[in-house]
Structures are given as structure tokens and as C-alpha cells.
Amino acid sequence: MRRYLRIVVLCLACGFCSLLYAFSQLAVSLEEGAGGGGWKPQAAAASWLAGGGRGAGKGAGGAGPAARPGRLDRYSLKIEPLEKMHLAVVACGERLEETLTMLKSAIIFSVKPLQFHIFAEDQLHDSFKARLDSWSFLQTFNYTLYPITFPSENAAEWKKLFKPCASQRLFLPLILKEVDSLLYVDTDILFLRAVDDIWSLLKKFNSTQIAAMAPEHEEPRIGWYNRFARHPYYGNTGVNSGVMLMNMTRMRRKYFKNDMTTVQLKWGDILMPLLKKYKLNITWGDQDLLNIMFFHNPESLFVFPCQWNYRPDHCIYGSNCQEAEEEGIFILHGNRGVYHDDKQPAFRAVYEALRNCSFEDNNIRSLLKPLELELQKTVHTYCGKIYKIFIKQLTKSIRDRYDRPRKER
Ligand SMILES: *[C@@H]1O[C@H](CO)[C@@H](O)[C@H](O)[C@H]1NC(C)=O
Ligand SMILES: *[C@@H]1O[C@H](CO)[C@@H](O)[C@H](O)[C@H]1NC(C)=O
Ligand SMILES: *[C@@H]1O[C@H](CO)[C@@H](O)[C@H](O)[C@H]1NC(C)=O
Ligand SMILES: *[C@@H]1O[C@H](CO)[C@@H](O)[C@H](O)[C@H]1NC(C)=O
Ligand SMILES: *[C@@H]1O[C@H](CO)[C@@H](O)[C@H](O)[C@H]1NC(C)=O
Numbered sequence: 001m002r003r004y005l006r007i008v009v010l011c012l013a014c015g016f017c018s019l020l021y022a023f024s025q026l027a028v029s030l031e032e033g034a035g036g037g038g039w040k041p042q043a044a045a046a047s048w049l050a051g052g053g054r055g056a057g058k059g060a061g062g063a064g065p066a067a068r069p070g071r072l073d074r075y076s077l078k079i080e081p082l083e084k085m086h087l088a089v090v091a092c093g094e095r096l097e098e099t100l101t102m103l104k105s106a107i108i109f110s111v112k113p114l115q116f117h118i119f120a121e122d123q124l125h126d127s128f129k130a131r132l133d134s135w136s137f138l139q140t141f142n143y144t145l146y147p148i149t150f151p152s153e154n155a156a157e158w159k160k161l162f163k164p165c166a167s168q169r170l171f172l173p174l175i176l177k178e179v180d181s182l183l184y185v186d187t188d189i190l191f192l193r194a195v196d197d198i199w200s201l202l203k204k205f206n207s208t209q210i211a212a213m214a215p216e217h218e219e220p221r222i223g224w225y226n227r228f229a230r231h232p233y234y235g236n237t238g239v240n241s242g243v244m245l246m247n248m249t250r251m252r253r254k255y256f257k258n259d260m261t262t263v264q265l266k267w268g269d270i271l272m273p274l275l276k277k278y279k280l281n282i283t284w285g286d287q288d289l290l291n292i293m294f295f296h297n298p299e300s301l302f303v304f305p306c307q308w309n310y311r312p313d314h315c316i317y318g319s320n321c322q323e324a325e326e327e328g329i330f331i332l333h334g335n336r337g338v339y340h341d342d343k344q345p346a347f348r349a350v351y352e353a354l355r356n357c358s359f360e361d362n363n364i365r366s367l368l369k370p371l372e373l374e375l376q377k378t379v380h381t382y383c384g385k386i387y388k389i390f391i392k393q394l395t396k397s398i399r400d401r402y403d404r405p406r407k408e409r
Contacts, residue, residue: 101190183244225291252266256296310329344383
């Protein structure tokens with residue numbers, strides 16, 4: 001009798017233990033489900049940090065890069081909790097698809113989490129939200145949509161300056177007050193290299209530098225500012241503001257020298273007087289104002305090489321961006337609509353390849369071959385003649401990120 005009783009007690013104890021185990025497993029799986037399911041920023045951050053990618057894919061019906069967790073694991077150990085890269089873009093008119101392709105290219109190659117700040121006309125908000133939410137399973141980015149906003153007293157004047165909405169970027173330091181640093185890009189930018197790499201230039205700023213841009217031209221003979229501008233501009237050929245890296249903390253603090261008053265003015269106070277003075281003389285809107293500003297404050301600008309902002313001007317009459325010839329193009333800038341017409345088929349081919357590709361590893365790896373074939377069809381153009389520089393860095397980026405186990409940078 002005693003023996004039976006002992007066996008019964010033993011069985012009960014075992015049963016109790018397995019029940020406890022079962023419950024703890026259930027709790028764990030419920031937590032994971034929450035992390036991967038809905039688009040919850042905190043949950044996303046947590047699972048990124050926990051290296052997880054564990055929850056990733058679950059909520060997205062397996063559409064995601066389910067094969068990636070291992071890689072994320074290795075990385076996450078190195079990621080500091082709040083280190084995020086802030087990327088801003090201003091989208092108006094017909095720029096939805098182009099902007100989404102730019103954002104996709106940022107996501108594909110980047111390592112650290114991204115925070116997108118998207119300023120868009122109201123009628124575009126729903127479409128942005130739908131697409132970006134459908135990518136949320138990636139858990140490597142987060143976004144905020146903003147309406148186009150201007151200082152109220154001169155809203156009308158700002159809006160008609162240059163293309164609609166383009167001058168929005170001048171106000172980013174004042175609107176995104178909580179953000180320390182920001183990469184602003186035009187909608188017609190494509191990242192062929194991790195955002196992390198341009199972001200790391202912020203750390204190279206010396207004590208007086210507050211922003212970084214590339215020259216508008218490498219070749220003064222075809223330069224615009226040096227031949228036509230009726231206002232001051234930075235350096236020999238001016239700077240292009242399509243890719244602009246900013247330490248906004250410094251921009252907000254700085255007092256700028258100017259040619260309007262003898263006192264130095266803060267960013268928020270200088271814009272409108274500047275516009276009033278130069279309104280009739282500027283052609284490229286806000287970029288001209290930035291050129292005037294850095295003409296008077298040249299010690300504040302960090303100039304990065306042309307391969308970080310590669311435009312048709314760099315190859316249209318023959319190649320003149322030496323850094324890109326050597327190392328390939330890092331950031332492609334298809335200005336003047338070249339992604340959408342037939343003027344520069346090499347630019348268009350890169351755009352279409354990225355626009356068409358999805359986030360699956362295989363899909364990204366296999367975009368190179370057809371792209372190279374497309375580019376080979378463009379060798380009748382000056383830009384097509386040097387098509388190899390369009391895929392040199394891109395090939396490397398894809399290899400680094402998708403082919404072998406990711407190494408530490
Ligand atoms: C995502 O963005 C929201 C603001 O829209 C912010 O409150 C939240 O902390 C962000 N989360 C992550 C993971 O970046
Ligand atoms: C931007 O500048 C501020 C003030 O100098 C500095 O504290 C901050 O670390 C800088 N940000 C980055 C990303 O370098
Ligand atoms: C605008 O351009 C005109 C003609 O080149 C020039 O005379 C004038 O000084 C310019 N205005 C400013 C504010 O630079
Ligand atoms: C920072 O670099 C800029 C551009 O090279 C230069 O003009 C400026 O004097 C430098 N500032 C300091 C404090 O060295
Ligand atoms: C991209 O997709 C479009 C239509 O979906 C197709 O017509 C085009 O050939 C594709 N381009 C490339 C480069 O894959």
C-alpha cells in the first residue's frame with residue numbers, strides 16, 4: 001500500500017512539473033507572436049535588440065526573409081540600444097513609387113535600424129502607409145509621416161519657391177527638434193551602399209562642420225553656378241543638396257555669418273530674410289539658399305566626394321567623377337527625371353532593377369545579372385560606356401550583405 005501511494009505521489013509531481021513546463025513554453029511563444037505580429041514599434045525594437053529576427057516573418061505569412069535570423073543574431077550583439085539612422089525625404093506630386101524605391105534601397109543594404117521621416121502631400125499618406133506597413137515584418141525600420149508644413153506667416157511664399165515642397169528641407173532642423181542628426185535625400189536617390197557608411201561621416205566632422213554635401217559639378221566647364229548664378233555660392237562650382245547629411249543639433253545652435261546684417265543669425269531667423277533678398281536671383285530654390293549660406297560660412301561644410309551623389313552630369317559628356325571610376329557609385333541620383341524617360345538608360349536600368357526587386361535574399365542576389373545585361377544595352381551613351389561603375393559597389397554591397405555570413409564592419 002505504502003509503495004503504491006509513493007508511486008502515485010511521484011506521478012503527480014511529474015505531472016505538475018510537465019504542466020509548469022508547458023505553460024512556460026506557451027508564455028514564451030505568445031510573447032514572440034506579439035513581437036512578430038502587429039506593427040508595434042517597441043516590440044520591433046525589442047526583437048531587433050534581442051537579435052532576434054526570431055519573431056520576424058511570423059506576421060507576414062512567411063513572405064519575409066525567413067533565412068536571415070542567424071545573421072541578425074551576430075549583428076545585434078554589437079548594436080547600441082538607441083543608435084538609429086534618421087533619413088528624411090519630401091515627396092510631392094507623382095513621386096510615390098520613386099520614393100518607395102529609394103526607401104527600399106536604404107533598407108536592403110543597411111545594418112543599423114532606420115527611422116524614416118517622410119514629408120508628403122496629404123493625398124499620398126495612405127499609399128505610403130499601406131506599402132510601408134506591408135514591409136514592417138522586416139523590423140529594421142520605423143517611419144513617421146508628416147504633412148508639408150511651413151512657417152505660417154510666409155507659407156504661400158515658401159510653397160511657390162522652386163518646385164512645390166522642395167524648400168521643406170530647409171525647415172527640418174526646426175521641425176524635427178528632437179532629432180540630433182539626419183540624412184536628407186531627394187526622392188530620386190538610390191542607395192547602392194549601406195546608409196551606415198554615409199552616416200559614419202558624421203563622426204568625421206571637425207568641430208565647426210554642421211552639414212555635408214557633394215559638389216554640384218566636378219568639371220567647371222559645364223558647371224552651372226560658376227557660369228550662370230546671380231548669387232554667391234559655395235566653392236568653385238557650388239554644392240548639390242540632393243544628398244545632405246546634417247548634424248541638426250549644431251545647425252540649431254550655430255550663429256551664421258550673412259550679408260544682410262552685421263549680427264549673426266540662427267538658422268530659424270536667417271531663412272526668410274535670405275529668401276526676400278535673393279528671391280529674384282535664385283533658380284534652384286532651396287539649394288541656392290544653402291549655397292549662399294555656406295558661401296558665408298564655408299568652415300561649416302564637409303564636402304564629400306561625387307560618388308556619394310552621382311548624377312547624369314558626371315557622365316553625360318564623358319566621365320568626370322574620378323572617385324566613382326575607382327570605387328564605383330555609392331549613391332545614385334537620377335535628377336531631371338532620368339529614371340522615367342529614355343535620356344539616360346543606364347540610370348533607368350538601375351532604378352527599374354531596384355524597383356522590381358523584393359526583399360527576399362534570393363531576389364536581391366539575382367538582380368545583378370539581368371541588370372548587367374540591361375546596362376550592356378546602354379553603351380551607346382556616355383554614361384552607359386562606363387556602366388561597370390554603376391554595379392561595382394552594388395555587387396559588393398550585395399555580396400557583403402547577402403552572399404556570405406555577414407562579417408562585422
Ligand atoms: C517608431 O516611431 C515612433 C514614432 O512614430 C516612436 O515613438 C517609436 O519609438 C519608434 N520605434 C522604433 C522601434 O524605432
Ligand atoms: C552632433 O553635434 C553634437 C554637438 O556637437 C554632438 O553632441 C553630437 O554627438 C553630434 N552627432 C553626431 C551623430 O555626431
Ligand atoms: C541679382 O542679380 C542682378 C543681375 O545680375 C545683380 O545686379 C544683383 O546684385 C543681384 N542681387 C543680389 C541680391 O545679389
Ligand atoms: C573644418 O573643416 C573645414 C573644411 O575643411 C575648414 O574650413 C575649417 O577650418 C575646419 N575647422 C576646424 C576647427 O579645423
Ligand atoms: C520590371 O517590371 C516591369 C513590369 O512589372 C517589367 O516590364 C520590366 O521589364 C521589369 N524590369 C526589369 C529590369 O526587371
